[in-house]
Structure formats: C-alpha cells, structure tokens
C-alpha cells in the first residue's frame with residue numbers, strides 16, 4: 225500500500241478519542257487542517273496540521289501512557305516516520321508543536337486556557353520553557369509555523385461542526401510528498 229493510502233486508511237479506521245476530549249484523533253487532526261484552511265494558511269501548514277498527531281496512531285495506547293504518567297513523545301515518533309515521505313516544511317512544525325506549547329505556556333493567560341488533559345501532558349512533556357529554551361526555540365527555521373500549528377491544534381476539539389473527510393485531503397497530501 226502506498227503511504228497516502230496507508231494514512232487515509234489509518235484516519236478512517238482509528239476510532240480512539242483524543243486524550244481527554246470528545247473528538248477522535250482523526251477528527252481532531254482534520255479539524256486542525258480545516259481551521260488552517262480557514263485562516264488561509266499555506267498548503268504546507270495545512271498538511272502539517274492534518275498530520276500533526278500522527279504519532280498517536282503509531283504509539284500503542286496514548287491514553288494508557290498518560291495514565292501511567294509517561295510521555296510517549298508522539299511528536300518525535302510522528303516526525304521520524306513522516307519525514308521519510310513528506311517535505312521538511314510539513315514535518316518540522318510537527319516535530320516542534322509540543323515545544324510551541326511549552327513556549328506559549330510561559331504566558332499565564334495561555335496556560336490557564338489549556339484543558340486539564342493538556343496541563344497534565346505539559347508537565348510530562350517537560351513543562352514550561354525557561355528563557356534560554358525559549359530563545360533557542362525562536363531561532364528554529366519553522367518556529368512561526370510551529371506556533372501557528374499549535375494555536376490551530378488548541379481549538380480543534382469541537383463536536384458540533386460539519387467535518388470534512390480525509391479523502392478530501394488526498395490531493396493535498398500527494399502534493400506534499402518528497
């Protein structure tokens with residue numbers, strides 16, 4: 225099976241809920257992409273959004289890991305796998321979307337807006353960035369898109385909207401292949 229068909233079948237077959245939320249991981253990623261589209265983002269960024277939690281499909285049982293207070297490093301797992309097939313512009317923001325949360329959480333208002341599940345995972349992911357870590361992160365090539373991805377990610381948890389199907393993203397995915 226080629227990679228695009230494999231991704232599509234994973235989206236269709238995976239019914240696990242996104243940790244602590246009422247939407248599935250598939251729905252959550254599709255919603256992130258829809259929000260990025262509405263914000264007139266580039267195709268690269270829309271594709272990053274669509275695949276940003278793909279690591280959760282690869283990890284055995286993300287929910288179980290959280291219960292055991294283990295960070296599965298889903299951003300690295302997704303990145304390592306997807307970089308074999310997709311452009312750098314697509315996979316780098318995926319790698320850094322957790323760093324973006326650690327960066328943004330320095331702001332009290334942002335921190336307080338996080339869901340309980342997200343606050344717990346933030347701790348497991350290493351907590352809020354200090355000044356040195358923040359400065360390092362700002363220097364990354366895809367810093368801005370990592371932040372954007374994270375902001376779209378944050379709000380992509382609605383249950384009352386008309387969802388697109390993963391099939392509608394087939395061309396976009398194909399276009400972002402190496």
Ligand SMILES: [Fe+2]
Nearest residue numbers: 252276277377
């Ligand atoms: Fe996410």
